[in-house]
Amino acid sequence: MNTILGLGFILLTGLFSARLINKIRFPAVTAYLLLGILIGPSVFNLIPKDVINASGLISNIVLGIIAFGIGQNFARDNFRKIGKSVIWISVLEACGAWIFVTLVFLIILRQPFYLSLLFGAISSATAPAATVMVIREYRAKGNFTDTLLGVVAIDDAWCLIIFGISLAISQAIYAHMLANFFLIKVFFNSILSIFGAFILGGIVAMLLTYLSRYLRTQTELLIFTLGFVLLNIGIALWLKLSVLLANMFLGAILVNIHKSSFNFFESLKTVDLLLFLLFFVLAGANLEIGILGKLGLIGLAYLIFRVIGKMIGAGIGARISGASRSIKRYLGLGLVPQAGVALGCALIAKNDFPEVGGMIFTTIIATTVIYELIGPLCTKYALQKAGEVLIGHRQNI
């Protein structure tokens, strides 16, 4: 199969498999991943090599776009609207998973620190698609539902920051394991990567704002926005800064300095679905089935302790912010699914740490599929326990 035929095949099968899986009420993401695994080299081997080799390119672009969109959360008036509980719970559930998974990998599984830290950071991500789908399906309403929606919406912003910091530390440890002034170098590299990303995002946002006055049509707006996002990703890669943070800062600064910045974000919505589809199918295709068998304990530990970390973190956050009893107890259960951001982070880790990358990536993709399948059940249980589902009043539309 040639490259173009391969792309056409992926787009069309992706589109229809998402429709199909929607009928049994799973998010499209699950369909794309399963499709990728099926048509990838591990099973039917239907995707051309050239397309698989382009995974890194597509994932960097997609991650840049995702991070840019997530930056919108940092609009000045947004935090006031979101409320105290959501901020406390989201920060602590993300940090809970991060710390818990890192410690379990380091102490119980005796993995190297940089690897444990990467797994921990990836585990802080949560995918909202499945959770939102369950909430919509059962028409859940109330305080618990509102808090849960707020937490899943903002969680990925914290994950990007956590992953940015962890990646910088891991890279520094990995590169300078034998160097003198070890700690100083680790600290210096991490600070440089994060502040550099901030400065880059700021400069690009200002340039974008200045030049936007010359735009005349919607098509120009799309080309302009995509061009700037790609420019920012490219410069971040070139200067070895964090791509995720640079783009998140670009979005975050833009939303605060441009009066009608929402247009830039909206314009990308016309192309992002196509890129997301390719990204997820290729992520599925990158699963190395040979490694899967060896994962056993690592996969299981990740699967269990990520959820425990999130539940404990969410519980503490709820206690600090004085949230209701059901939020303290059950909110963590709505945070089980992981998808795009976790896979994206895993792909970055795969590129940056070739020796362990395959293992990280295969673990994340296998656990993603499991989480996506059990996540909706956990969310449904949590909503029922919180008393915000009216069973029997489900609308069949």
Next chain:
Amino acid sequence: MQVKELMSEEVITVKRCTTLKRLLEIFNKFHIFPLVPVVEEDNLLVGIVSFRNLINVFQFPQPEILKAVPFLDEEEEDIFKVEFTEEMGNLVVADDIMERKFITIREDASLEETYKLMKLHLKEEFPVVDRAGKLVGMIGIFDIIRHIFRQKGVIK
């Protein structure tokens, strides 16, 4: 020429608490797809409602915050089959469905700039606000085109 010299100052507005039923009655009076500004007591512009937002009534309310979230599946609602009761007409209010992020034009903006923005954002009409963000009028693409024809002497 500035927008304030050409805009219509008589604008039909609604409040956040205006019901769906009332909105539909107001919309019925227009011959085109209307854009109705939502204002606070002091005329501060807080939202706009168009026929697109009316369709949102059939969808499960999606908080503003989820708009920044990637990979969400679009919710498909079949508006021909959806269950909708009569009392919803009084229960749903403008605040539930209005657009909170939208383009406004300042009263001292030039007509050229306004026309350019209409073309860029594919909009036929913009609410006009003063320095404090209070609604002072509406300007439509037809107001501008008519002004040009008048300038050329085609109409008096």
